[in-house]
Every structure is written in C-alpha cells, then in structure tokens.
Amino acid sequence: MKTRSLILLASAVTLAAGAALVGRSLMRPPPPVTIVKEVPAQAAPKPPVRYVLSAGDAMAAGRFVESDTLKTLTWREVPADAVRADDFSAANDQERRQVEREIYGSALRQPLQGGQSLTRGTLVYPGEPGFLGAVLTPGMRAVSIPTSAVDSNSGLLNSGDRVDVILSVQRTEIQKPTDMIPNSEYMLLASQTIVRNVRVLAMNNNPTAVTRLADPEQPATDKNTARRGQADSKNNPHPIPQPNTLFYESVTLEVSPADAERLALAREVGTLQVALLSHRDETASKVASREATHLREATSVFNGATPPMVKTFQGDKQAVQVYAPNGK
Numbered sequence: 508m509k510t511r512s513l514i515l516l517a518s519a520v521t522l523a524a525g526a527a528l529v530g531r532s533l534m535r536p537p538p539p540v541t542i543v544k545e546v547p548a549q550a551a552p553k554p555p556v557r558y559v560l561s562a563g564d565a566m567a568a569g570r571f572v573e574s575d576t577l578k579t580l581t582w583r584e585v586p587a588d589a590v591r592a593d594d595f596s597a598a599n600d601q602e603r604r605q606v607e608r609e610i611y612g613s614a615l616r617q618p619l620q621g622g623q624s625l626t627r628g629t630l631v632y633p634g635e636p637g638f639l640g641a642v643l644t645p646g647m648r649a650v651s652i653p654t655s656a657v658d659s660n661s662g663l664l665n666s667g668d669r670v671d672v673i674l675s676v677q678r679t680e681i682q683k684p685t686d687m688i689p690n691s692e693y694m695l696l697a698s699q700t701i702v703r704n705v706r707v708l709a710m711n712n713n714p715t716a717v718t719r720l721a722d723p724e725q726p727a728t729d730k731n732t733a734r735r736g737q738a739d740s741k742n743n744p745h746p747i748p749q750p751n752t753l754f755y756e757s758v759t760l761e762v763s764p765a766d767a768e769r770l771a772l773a774r775e776v777g778t779l780q781v782a783l784l785s786h787r788d789e790t791a792s793k794v795a796s797r798e799a800t801h802l803r804e805a806t807s808v809f810n811g812a813t814p815p816m817v818k819t820f821q822g823d824k825q826a827v828q829v830y831a832p833n834g835k
Contacts, residue, residue, distance in 0.1 A: 558582040560595040560606060562619040569642050572613045572630070580625070593626040614641045639708055639759070648767040649708055651757045652779050664758075666709050669784045672702040672760070672770065676777035698800050701773055702766045704784060709759040 563579040570576060582603060590596045595610065597603040613630040616637065631641045643649055652672070664670070675698045758781060762770065773779060817828045 555587040556584050557587045557590050557596045557598055558603065559585050559590060560597075560603075560610075560625045562621055562623050562625065564621045566615055566619045568615050568618045569644070570615045571642070572610050572615075577607055577611070583622070583624070591624075591626070593628055594624050595627070614638065616641050642708070643761060646763075647761050648764055649759055650762055650767045650770050651759045652770055652774055653756065654758045654779065654781070655756075664707065664710070664781065664783055666707050668707045669704055669786070670707055670760070670781040671700050671704065671784065672773075673780045673782060674699050674701045674773045674777050675780065700782075701769055702760070702762060705766065706761040707758060707781075708761050711757055 559582070561581050561583045563581045566576075566579075582597070595606045597606055610625070610630060613632045616629055616631045619625065619629065631638050639649055675696070677696050760770070770779070819826045819828055
C-alpha cells in the first residue's frame, strides 16, 4: 500500500513537472532569425597604370608630327612600372595634351611600326643636328643657293613653301650696235626657269616653318611667337630658334641630283631668284623650261627707236625702204 502510494506520488510529480516544462516552453518567445549575408571577397588593388604614346600604324622616317599625324597616334595603357625613361607617357588628359604640344613640329629620325612606342630618341626637332637630314626625301639633295632679301621674296617666303628658281644672266661683252640691231647692248640680258616646283627646306640655317609649326588649337598671343608660330618655351621644351634678321643670305632647297648640278653651275654664271608657287597648284610642272626670255621679249622700251632703212634709186626716183627688226 505504501509502495503504490509512493509510485502514484512520483508519477504525479513527474507529470506536473513535465506539464510545467511544456507550458514554459510554449510561453517562451521564438528565437531570433539569423540572416546570413554573403560578403564578396575583397579584390586585390589594381596596380597603377600610365598611358604611353605609340604609333597607330607604320610611320616612315622623316614624317612630320603635325595635326594629321597626331590623329594617327594612340595612347596605350601600360603598367606604371613598365614605362621606360625615354617614353612619352601621361597619367591624364592634361598631361597627354602637354606631350602632344611638346612633340608638335618634330620629325621621325627612324621608321616606326604600328604599336611601337614613340621615344625621345626617335624624334628630332627643328634646330637640332640632323633635322634636315631626317626630313629630306630619300633620293633628293639639299642645296643652298645665295640670295638676298629681294631675290628670296623676304617676308613672303618660308621654309616648307614650293618655288621655281629663275636664272638671270647678263653678258659682260658688249656688242657694237649695228643698223640691223640698234642698241644691242640692252639685249644682252636673259632669264630662264631652270628648276621648277621644289621645296624650301630652310632660310639661312633656320628650318622654322618647314613643318608648319602653328598649332591651330594653340594660337600664339605674343607678337614675337605669333609671327612664325614659335612654340612657347614653357609649354614646349624644344623652342624653335628664330632668325635675328629677315635679310636672308641663302635658301636651302630640296632638289634632285640633276637639279643640284644645274644649280651649282647656274649660281656661278648669273643671279638666282626664287618664285613662290601656290600650295593649291597641284598641276605645277617639275620640268625645267628650255626657253629663255630675252629683254626684248620682256619690254619694248629698249628696242631701237630708228628701224633700219635702205635708200633705193630707180632712175631719177628715190625711195626709202624701212625694215622691221626681224628683217621683214
């Protein structure tokens, strides 16, 4: 009896405890929901880069770096630690523009392949040794001829223009006037175009304008630099040397070997003068003239005032026959 009572009591206590635990668990609030957010792995920092100026396509030696050339150049992105000391590099647009101003007007010292970087050693600037040799067309020659401010069209002619060369000859021996050729001493002047359509490389030793250095996007404001498009020394570390005078003593021309011999001989026998050609004249002949112009063809001022006359007698009649200078 006592045993059954104990069992019943223990069972009752157990049920009561279980009911209490169940009730407590039901009254407890649910645990908070844990949200797991995926965080992407942090990317490694990108190494610094710079932009290196490169040739967009193949470029021949002697090619000028001007507006059209700048359009064909490309800025190639390379790691900053791969930039060489003599490369033209930039980090932003402002530095790119500064580099383009720096190289404007230079010429290639050697050919470049497409994608090859431009370096300071591949460019030569006006006024530096070897510039004329770099811009000289293969197979051509550079010849200097003596000139003066008048003969060179001073103020009108610049390096890079195209000209004809005219030889003027004055014979030293004076022929005695005759009835058929009166005032013959005035007919000893003659001129002839001996070289046509050649390029001017330099005036004196200054090839300033051979590349047309005036940058349309960088107009010069100073009078001294605006006159010939001289680059600002602050923006361009290669300022173009300017002549101290406008009176030229020589003109350097780009001619063929045969024309070089012709000019070498012509400057010993007469006076050479250059005539400027239009840049729009695409039909200008490059063949020298074989005809000479004499004084009587240039003006009639010095023609004989009295034409040759012959008196004729027929019996008691006299007549005067007047002949033209050509004998008719």
